[in-house]
Amino acid sequence: MSLELDRLAWSVAGALIVDGVDATPPRGALTGLLGPNGAGKSSLLRLVAGVTAPDAGTVRLEDVDLLALGRRERARRVALVEQDSVATAPLTVRDAVLLGRTPHGSRWGGLTPEDHAIADGALREAGAEAFGPRLLGTLSGGERQRVHLARALAQEPELLLLDEPTNHLDVHAQLDTLGVVRGLTRRGVTVVAALHDLNLAAQACDHVVLLDRGRVVAAGPVPEVLRPEVIEPVYRVRCVVLEHPETGRPVLTFAPAG
Amino acid sequence: MTAAAQAVRPTTSRPRRTVPTAVAVVVALAVLVLSVTVAVTVGPAGIAAGDVWGSVAHHVDDLLTGRRTEAPLGPLLDGIVWDLRLPRVLTAAAVGAGLAVAGAVMQSLTRNPLADPYLLGLSSGASLGAVAVLVLGVGVLLPVAAFVGAVVALAAALGLAGSLGTLTPARTILAGLAVAQLCSAGTSFVIFWSATGDSYREILAWLMGSLAGAGWASVAIAGLAVLVLGGLLVLTGRTLDAFAFGDTAAAALGVHVARTRWTLLTVVALLTGALVAVSGSIGFVGLILPHGVRLLVGAAHRRLLPVAALAGATFLVWADTAARSLFEPRELPVGIVTAFLGAPVFALLLWRRRSSTQALG
Structure with missing residues (x-):
């Protein structure tokens, strides 16, 4: 197992947001982090990224205690793409992607030719090389998400954390984004993505972790977790699961509980 | 793309034209040196550009050799160049450079386009200190009092913001606002209570x-502050860039967000305090100029900060030259001129680069 979350807990203002989470997302796989609003998905991702310090618990990546590492060292192994990131300044796509090089090289020095080469590679891998000179604000939502992925790739992470990467995207852009992510897993990057859309998770993920009120309710391969008896109590809906005629993966339909 | 097509869809596909940083810096530096030279010649007593450099060479030579030789310009003109105009023009350049850099950094650290170097109640604190000594009739202490006022305001603002929890942009701004309001009230009170005609002016x-x-x-004072503190800020360009997508993104890039914000706010405040001590609070340069430079060279700090420093220096040199020569022998406060000169230029820039303003998201 490459990534191990062990009894992670975090509370804010007395409210327990992440309540003893154990999980072992497999290496080189796309793990979907699912759960209703307020389940603690984003908080958990921030804990794993080391952006917020947990009250208890550990995060190990390839048997290295991530939270014991220095910030820059950690940022060379783990990248986080937040939900709806916006810049306040008119940044070009290239400049945005070059930010991914921040934890590498010297803190005071400038960018090296190697940094530029890696940024170019990241833009290519995310299918965003054509936008390089454009301003971030002129891109569509799907294009912008590719740029955020490219920025994370420029960090050269072993672990990529994505918070709602398909939020506000049309179907095409959603599949596009997940296509880029699948490419990364194929070359060994471990990806954990918080997702809202259970059907998208069912089609795209290898493994899912279902959270409810800060706890892990179920975890495992898609068909084991995305079952009516697991989904219904967590989301308080009635759920019927069908089988996709082509992929054989589960397709979920919902109705109000009652 | 044809001009017509560009007019219809100005923002979607036109790539940014950017000048290499080195070229931009060299050009801006040349413009600054030229501006300083010309600005010294402006005013009564016809002085030529060559005379300026002649005087500088003579004084530098005297300083290096430890001799005191006859000035080639004659004592009167040399006095005007070396003792009056050159220090004033160089102070303007240093203050302009410092304010522009401080403003740009403040805007990035607080993610607020309305931030300026005076944000943490610095100018209000400095004003309170300055007004107090002016009213007490010990104007010689003014730079010290202004600097102390600025530093006390900074400490109060950061102390208040820090006591609320993590030093977020919103807490920083609001705490600064509270300190600024209090100091402004103090300043108004001192003026109202004790200022007479002379000290009032x-x-x-x-x-x-x-x-x-x-x-x-x-x-x-201003030169040293700009070289040391301003230089330090310019070197942190990459760290500042990491704040472009907010605190979480910066932290995920390995930046110690809280420590960086505390440190850089303190450096900006010390720099601003030193500038305010020599020139009072000159508005506009630290607020608008960084936006103008962003529109021209983009938001990446490794380009923005050096170019903003040079542009701020050049801008304030000209603004101050206009302030002292437009209505000779009466002199305008330079803060009035900076806004009169700068606002139309900025409006023009906004319009020329309207695609960038649309792309702020």
Whole structure:
């Protein structure tokens, strides 16, 4: 197992947001982090990224205690793409992607030719090389998400954390984004993505972790977790699961509980 | 793309034209040196550009050899160049450079386009200190009092913001606002209670910012502050860039967000305090100029900060030259000129680069 979350807990203002989470997302796989609003998905991702310090618990990546590492060292192994990131300044796509090089090289020095080469590679891998000179604000939502992925790739992470990467995207852009992510897993990057859309998770993920009120309710391969008896109590809906005629993966339909 | 097509869809596919950083810096530096030279010649007593450099060469030579030789310009003209105009112009350059850099950094650290170097109640604190000594009739202490006022305001603002929890942009801004309001009230109270006609004029001139009294001591204070503190800020460009997508993104890039914000706010405040001490609070340069430069060279700090420094220096050199020569022998407070000169230029820039403003998201 490459990534191990062990009894992670975090509370804010007395409210327990992440309540003893154990999980072992497999290496080189796309793990979907699912759960209703307020389940603690984003908080958990921030804990794993080391952006917020947990009250208890550990995060190990390839048997290295991530939270014991220095910030820059950690940022060379783990990248986080937040939900709806916006810049306040008119940044070009290239400049945005070059930010991914921040934890590498010297803190005071400038960018090296190697940094530029890696940024170019990241833009290519995310299918965003054509936008390089454009301003971030002129891109569509799907294009912008590719740029955020490219920025994370420029960090050269072993672990990529994505918070709602398909939020506000049309179907095409959603599949596009997940296509880029699948490419990364194929070359060994471990990806954990918080997702809202259970059907998208069912089609795209290898493994899912279902959270409810800060706890892990179920975890495992898609068909084991995305079952009516697991989904219904967590989301308080009635759920019927069908089988996709082509992929054989589960397709979920919902109705109000009652 | 044809001009017509560009007019219809100005923002979607036109790539940014950017000049390499080195070229931009060299050009801006050349413009600054030229501006300083020409600005010294402006005014009564016809002085040519060559005379300026002749005088500088003569004084530098004297300083290096430890001799005192006859000035080639004659004592009167040489005095005007070396003792009056050159220190004033150089102070303007240093103050302009410092304010532009401080403003750009403040805007990035607080993610607020309305932030300026005076944000943490610095100018209000400095004003309170300055007004207090002016009213007490010990104007010689003014730079010290202004600097102390600024530093106390900074400490109060950061202390208040820090006591609320993590130093977020919103807490920083609001705490600064509280300190600024309190100091402004204090300043108004002192003026209302004790200012007489003479000190009132003096106070008003200082509050609006003025370089009229600048001598070599001002050059030394402002110059040193800009070189050391401003230089430090320019070197942190990459860390500042990491804040472009907010605190979480910066932290995920390995930046110690809280420590960086505390440190950089303190450096900005010390720099601003030193500048305010020599020139009063000159508005506009630190607020608008960074936006103008962003529109021209983009938001990446490794380009933005050096170019903003040079552009701020050049801008304030010209603004101060206009302030002292437009209505000769009367002098305008330079803060009035910076806004009169700068606002239309900025409006023009906004319009020329309207695609960038649309792309702020």
